[in-house]
Amino acid sequence: xxxxxxxxxxxxxxxxxxxxxxxxxxxxxxxxxxxxxxxxxxxxxxxxxxxxxxxxxxxxxxxxxxxxxxxxxxxxxxxxxxxxxxxxxxxxxxxxxxxxxxxxxxxxxxxxxxxxxxxxxxxxxxxxxxxxxxxxxxxxxxxxxxxxxxxxxxxxxxxxxxxxxxxxxxxxxxxxxxxxxxxxxxxxxxxxxxxxxxxxxxxxxxxxxxxxxxxxxxxxxxxxxxxxxxxxxxxxxxxxxxxxxxxxxxxxxxxxxxxxxxxxxxxxxxxxxxxxxxxxxxxxxxxxxxxxxxxxxxxxxxxxxxxxxxxxxxxxxxxxxxxxxxxxxxxxxxxxxxxxxxxxxxxxxxxxxxxxxxxxxxxxxxxxxxxxxxxxxxxxxxxxxxxxxxxxxxxxxxxxxxxxxxxxxxxxxxxxxxxxxxxxxxxxxxxxxxxxxxxxxxxxxxxxxxxxxxxxxxxxxxxxxxxxxxxxxxxxxxxxxxxxxxxxxxxxxxxxxxx
Amino acid sequence: xxxxxxxxxxxxxxxxxxxxxxxxxxxxxxxxxxxxxxxxxxxxxxxxxxxxxxxxxxxxxxxxxxxxxxxxxxxxxxxxxxxxxxxxxxxxxxxxxxxxxxxxxxxxxxxxxxxxxxxxxxxxxxxxxxxxx
Numbered sequence: 001x002x003x004x005x006x007x008x009x010x011x012x013x014x015x016x017x018x019x020x021x022x023x024x025x026x027x028x029x030x031x032x033x034x035x036x037x038x039x040x041x042x043x044x045x046x047x048x049x050x051x052x053x054x055x056x057x058x059x060x061x062x063x064x065x066x067x068x069x070x071x072x073x074x075x076x077x078x079x080x081x082x083x084x085x086x087x088x089x090x091x092x093x094x095x096x097x098x099x100x101x102x103x104x105x106x107x108x109x110x111x112x113x114x115x116x117x118x119x120x121x122x123x124x125x126x127x128x129x130x131x132x133x134x135x136x137x138x139x140x141x142x143x144x145x146x147x148x149x150x151x152x153x154x155x156x157x158x159x160x161x162x163x164x165x166x167x168x169x170x171x172x173x174x175x176x177x178x179x180x181x182x183x184x185x186x187x188x189x190x191x192x193x194x195x196x197x198x199x200x201x202x203x204x205x206x207x208x209x210x211x212x213x214x215x216x217x218x219x220x221x222x223x224x225x226x227x228x229x230x231x232x233x234x235x236x237x238x239x240x241x242x243x244x245x246x247x248x249x250x251x252x253x254x255x256x257x258x259x260x261x262x263x264x265x266x267x268x269x270x271x272x273x274x275x276x277x278x279x280x281x282x283x284x285x286x287x288x289x290x291x292x293x294x295x296x297x298x299x300x301x302x303x304x305x306x307x308x309x310x311x312x313x314x315x316x317x318x319x320x321x322x323x324x325x326x327x328x329x330x331x332x333x334x335x336x337x338x339x340x341x342x343x344x345x346x347x348x349x350x351x352x353x354x355x356x357x358x359x360x361x362x363x364x365x366x367x368x369x370x371x372x373x374x375x376x377x378x379x380x381x382x383x384x385x386x387x388x389x390x391x392x393x394x395x396x397x398x399x400x401x402x403x404x405x406x407x408x409x410x411x412x413x414x415x416x417x418x419x420x421x422x423x424x425x426x427x428x429x430x431x432x433x434x435x436x437x438x439x440x441x442x443x444x445x446x447x448x449x450x451x452x453x454x455x456x457x458x459x460x461x462x463x464x465x466x467x468x469x470x471x472x473x474x475x476x477x478x479x480x481x482x483x484x485x486x487x488x489x490x491x492x493x494x495x496x497x498x499x
Numbered sequence: 500x501x502x503x504x505x506x507x508x509x510x511x512x513x514x515x516x517x518x519x520x521x522x523x524x525x526x527x528x529x530x531x532x533x534x535x536x537x538x539x540x541x542x543x544x545x546x547x548x549x550x551x552x553x554x555x556x557x558x559x560x561x562x563x564x565x566x567x568x569x570x571x572x573x574x575x576x577x578x579x580x581x582x583x584x585x586x587x588x589x590x591x592x593x594x595x596x597x598x599x600x601x602x603x604x605x606x607x608x609x610x611x612x613x614x615x616x617x618x619x620x621x622x623x624x625x626x627x628x629x630x631x632x
Contacts, residue, residue, distance in 0.1 A: 183569055186571075196559070406567075422567075423567040423568050424568065426568055426570065429538065429631075480541070480566040481541035481543060481566055481592075484543035484544070484564075484566060485543050485591065485592070
């Protein structure tokens, strides 16, 4: 059979662009300032440094600079971005239209409640939707990103334990965290005053009741669990595990990074989860990464409602009010009320999807399984079982040709795709974690699969192509080691004019 | 990734399942194996513990950060940290270039030398790596 493959990425005009410090001319400015009509007063010399080395540029030079840089970029509006565990789904443009409505975008966070009833209604309703979707009782929009949501969850669990310790419950100092957890989980546990106890995975890729039974001692505050886990597998024994943890006085924090797989299907309330965080920028289609900011609301069980951050929006008759009398609350986690603009986008998404939120999860899982089945002949699949919204391969079949996961990822760039997540989760050696999301069509999935198969073919026949990749991008292989060991963080360091 | 047959596994030290090594006589130095440094890739940062930290076997005492990932270091022995390799603060790459020499990470005063017997010798470690391949 002859092999036909047309890559989505092709060559084309790539504009050069210098650093800001290499452009412009001494003394050039982008604006004219009004002449000062007060006499200058100089500051004492000992508190003045030499000042930053500002580039001297016109407005047009700045506009062209960033426009050209943006043309080297790749985002979900450019093409498929199968970055496992990040849920890089398409961000519908209606979300932006809604967030730009002047009533929302112009609202000052210090407005009196009487002047921002609409914004307060949105906070109130979005919190109730987020709680409802996962089967929990209440929510808070305050956490500003995923890791902040984690911190919020664990601070509430800590506060609950400290409250109970006052009436004689044993002191809790540890938290159970499975091997597959996101790196932020142990960091969050530490920030909340706990030490981490690692839970090894069972042979099938998920945590087992017997392990938890052994580790869940009197001094353990509970479990941090991601379900589906970062291998894209649903935690089979979770309901029993949670029951055991509750029975021994612990609580359960669920990391919501992978909620996109289970929206409307998994009832975390019935599962026994006490707190879960959402990544609105993953699950609810708000922008992600540089397009952010993120937003990491938490939803909680009845147990943790009194510990939610405050102030909270409550409804009194047909009026919305700020509730500030919250004696057990962990307090404010945000200067104001969370990433409100992001909340508007998530609210817009939830209302425009309605019942189809459930379908989004179904298609996200179907798409991942489709890719898994189509690629498992060409790439090693360490856990060959039905996956959820993402699937994990390795470079084991390519290793003989000295082709690594990194080479495969770099070659995909040449073919017009953002690389998948690589070398994560850590429990899989040289992992390639692909998450297509529900927003890619069958044609897009087939084109991506064809690109992956082409990379696998090249790895066997022309491995030098993979070692040299990427070749079509503005920058080639980066020297990541030197960049991390000896970072150059300012423009003047770059041009060698450092003062 | 180098091949298993090219991995250096000295037979005068002991190994933990998590790929740390420890010397079997004083000074009891702890580092990571050639396999571990190769799997991690170029290290960019080594987080070291404080001298005097008391460790129980299996407890985390630091982290290795590479361009690929961040990995915890687990102590193969119980005991007190008596020295840390400050060189690694500026030159984390020593762990890659000389994992059993200049790339050592901490020295420990073991609390219980019997724990050495629970660790893998070079042959058993080699076998473990082969099985996982």
